[in-house]
Every structure is written in structure tokens, then in C-alpha cells.
Amino acid sequence: xxxxxxxxxxxxxxxxLSLSHDAAHRFISLAAQKVSQRQDxxxxxxxxxxxxxxxxxxxxxxxxxxxxxxAMVNLFFGDERCVPPDSPDSNYHMAHSIMVPAAKKVxxxxxxxxxxxxxxxxxxxxxxQEAAALQYEQTLRRHFRIGPGEFPRFDLILLGxxxxxxxxxxxxxxxxxxxxxxxxxxxxxGLKPFVPRLTLTLPVLNNxxxxxxxxxxxDKAEALARVLTGPRDPQGLPSQxxxxxxxxxxxxxxxxxxxxxxxxx
Ligand code: 6PG
Numbered sequence: 176x177x178x179x180x181x182x183x184x185x186x187x188x189x190x191x192l193s194l195s196h197d198a199a200h201r202f203i204s205l206a207a208q209k210v211s212q213r214q215d216x217x218x219x220x221x222x223x224x225x226x227x228x229x230x231x232x233x234x235x236x237x238x239x240x241x242x243x244x245x246a247m248v249n250l251f252f253g254d255e256r257c258v259p260p261d262s263p264d265s266n267y268h269m270a271h272s273i274m275v276p277a278a279k280k281v282x283x284x285x286x287x288x289x290x291x292x293x294x295x296x297x298x299x300x301x302x303x304q305e306a307a308a309l310q311y312e313q314t315l316r317r318h319f320r321i322g323p324g325e326f327p328r329f330d331l332i333l334l335g336x337x338x339x340x341x342x343x344x345x346x347x348x349x350x351x352x353x354x355x356x357x358x359x360x361x362x363x364x365g366l367k368p369f370v371p372r373l374t375l376t377l378p379v380l381n382n383x384x385x386x387x388x389x390x391x392x393x394d395k396a397e398a399l400a401r402v403l404t405g406p407r408d409p410q411g412l413p414s415q416x417x418x419x420x421x422x423x424x425x426x427x428x429x430x431x432x433x434x435x436x437x438x439x440x
Pocket of ligand 1: 224266335
């Protein structure tokens with residue numbers, strides 16, 4: 176019997192920097208719990224631009240050391256644009272190019288393996304996107320040691336939210352939103368960059384132990400108010416459907432993004 180979805184928590188920050196610092200503290204707290212017990216810490220990273228500041232913080236002092244042994248940290252991706260891994264539009268490129276040099280600069284060594292290792296990127300550059308989705312699905316099944324009908328349980332999934340209320344690459348009214356069996360699917364373009372995507376599916380997101388939304392900027396204000404306080408519209412506002420059956424969902428939002436939220440009475 177799935178537990179009742181845990182209550183959603185929304186936390187307001189004055190700006191993106193303070194939001195990113197809080198997210199870093201949450202990341203290292205969850206990571207240290209697992210790594211200190213010599214257990215893998217399995218994360219799905221968010222793409223887009225909002226999490227870049229968080230990734231910089233995690234690859235530098237004091238957060239980098241606080242994680243402990245990064246070899247126990249597995250960085251997967253919530254979604255990826257179907258572009259080469261060295262493209263400026265690649266979510267892998269964004270996260271990898273921020274974290275690896277930062278760690279090297281501060282620690283002199285390259286504690287984050289430069290290739291492979293803790294980064295498990297989606298092979299979204301493959302010409303056959305369906306095959307790429309299936310390949311990543313197999314990667315997840317092997318890593319989490321799960322069989323048909325089972326879903327991976329990430330310790331943490333980081334998500335951003337688009338101005339249309341999408342998360343990962345689950346765009347409003349697109350077929351990917353209806354998927355309830357596959358772990359990873361290919362989807363048509365949604366917002367910029369208008370390229371096909373690979374995305375984790377909703378059942379994977381909702382099987383996570385912890386979900387952390389990072390939402391900043393005035394351009395998210397209307398969608399955030401609709402997602403958090405508007406009528407249920409799971410097809411039109413995919414982020415509304417992210418409610419882990421046995422996990423937490425926490426929204427870290429900055430003042431600009433929260434500007435349309437009615438003040439808590
Ligand atoms: C992507 C992301 C996407 C992103 C939101 C917010 O591939 O674009 O995974 O879901 O998180 O669109 O993007 P920003 O952080 O750039 O506003």
C-alpha cells in the first residue's frame with residue numbers, strides 16, 4: 176500500500192544565491208547520510224540554467240568535502256536535450272563543465288572522474304532517440320538492480336520548472352506525460368532549445384525519496400502560482416503531478432518567482 180503523499184513544502188528565499196546555498200546543504204546532508212554508511216547516493220540532476228549555481232557550490236569548499244567520498248555519488252540526469260554532449264545546449268555539458276574544473280581548481284586533483292565514473296549521462300546524441308531512451312533505461316535497471324515493472328528509487332531528484340509549468344522534459348499535453356511503464360522516453364521539443372529530448376517519466380519521479388524543485392526568476396511567477404495554488408491541471412501543468420508516493424517534495428523558490436503567490440495567512 177503506497178503511503179499517503181507527504182505534504183509539499185515551499186520555502187522562500189530572497190534570491191537565487193541563497194536558494195542555491197540551501198539546496199547545497201540539503202544535497203550534502205542527504206549525500207553524507209548514504210556515503211557515511213558506504214552506500215551509493217543516487218541523484219538525478221536538473222538541466223536548464225537555474226541549478227548551475229548549485230553545481231558550482233557542490234564542487235567547491237566547504238560542500239565538496241562535506242559529501243565525503245564522491246566515488247559513492249552517482250549523478251544521473253532527469254532529462255537531456257538530443258544534442259552532442261559537448262553542445263552548450265547539453266544538460267550534461269552544463270553540469271560536467273561546471274563541476275569537474277571547479278573541483279580540480281580547488282583540490283588540485285580531478286576527484287570527479289573526468290569521464291564516466293560518477294556521471295551517468297543520457298546518450299541523447301544518438302540518432303535513434305527511442306533506442307537512446309531504452310539504452311538509458313537499461314543503465315538505470317542495471318544500476319538499481321530492478322526488473323520489469325519496477326522503478327528506480329533515487330535518493331534525490333533535482334528539478335527545475337519551466338514558465339509553462341513543465342519539469343524535466345515532461346511538457347504540457349505531450350504523450351510523455353501519460354507514460355506509466357517506461358523509465359525513460361523520447362519526447363518532442365517543448366520550449367527552447369527546440370530539439371527532441373529524453374526524459375525520466377513521472378512514475379520514476381514519484382518513486383523518489385526526495386524531490387527538490389529549484390525555481391527562480393520573475394518569468395516563473397505565473398506558472399508557479401498556478402502549479403502551487405491553482406486548480407488541478409495535471410495535463411497543462413506537469414509539475415503539479417510531482418508528488419512522490421513515499422517521499423518528500425520541497426520547492427525552493429526565490430522572491431521573484433514567488434511574486435504571484437498569495438501571502439500565507
Ligand atoms: C531542461 C530542463 C528543464 C528546466 C526548466 C527550467 O532540459 O531545460 O531540464 O526542465 O529545468 O526548463 O529551466 P531554467 O532553469 O533554465 O529556467
